[in-house]
Amino acid sequence: MSRTFGRNLEALRTQSGVTLVELAEVIGCHPSFLSHVERGRRLPPKYRAIMQMADVFEASREQRLQLWDAAIWTVAANGIEHLDGSGDPQVEAFLERMSQPEQLNAVRLAMY
Numbered sequence: 001m002s003r004t005f006g007r008n009l010e011a012l013r014t015q016s017g018v019t020l021v022e023l024a025e026v027i028g029c030h031p032s033f034l035s036h037v038e039r040g041r042r043l044p045p046k047y048r049a050i051m052q053m054a055d056v057f058e059a060s061r062e063q064r065l066q067l068w069d070a071a072i073w074t075v076a077a078n079g080i081e082h083l084d085g086s087g088d089p090q091v092e093a094f095l096e097r098m099s100q101p102e103q104l105n106a107v108r109l110a111m112y
Contacts, residue, residue: 005074008067009053010038016057027052044071 013023020031027049036042044050050071054064 003073005044005070006038006040008070012057026056043075
C-alpha cells in the first residue's frame with residue numbers, strides 16, 4: 001500500500017467495488033469530499049469515519065492499520081489532533097510506537 005491516505009483509500013474502495021456515492025452515504029459526507037481526499041486535496045476524515053470505511057471494505061486488521069498509519073502520516077504536518085483517535089487501543093499503540101526514537105528512525109529511512 002501507498003504511504004498516502006488518499007491512495008490507500010482509493011485502492012481499497014475500488015478493490016471492494018464501492019462507489020464514492022455509496023461510501024459517502026455510510027460516513028455521512030458528500031462524495032466530492034472523498035474524491036478530494038483520494039486526490040490528496042483534503043485531509044483524511046476522523047478516526048471513526050476511517051474505521052467505518054474499513055468496515056464497508058471488510059478490511060483485514062492489517063489493512064486497517066495500514067489505512068490508519070497512512071492517515072496519520074498524511075496529516076502529520078497539520079497536527080495529529082485532527083484525527084481524534086485518543087482512547088482507542090490501536091491508536092494509542094501506534095502513538096507509543098512512534099514516540100520511540102528507534103521507531104522514528106526506521107520510519108525516516110523507509111520514507112527515502
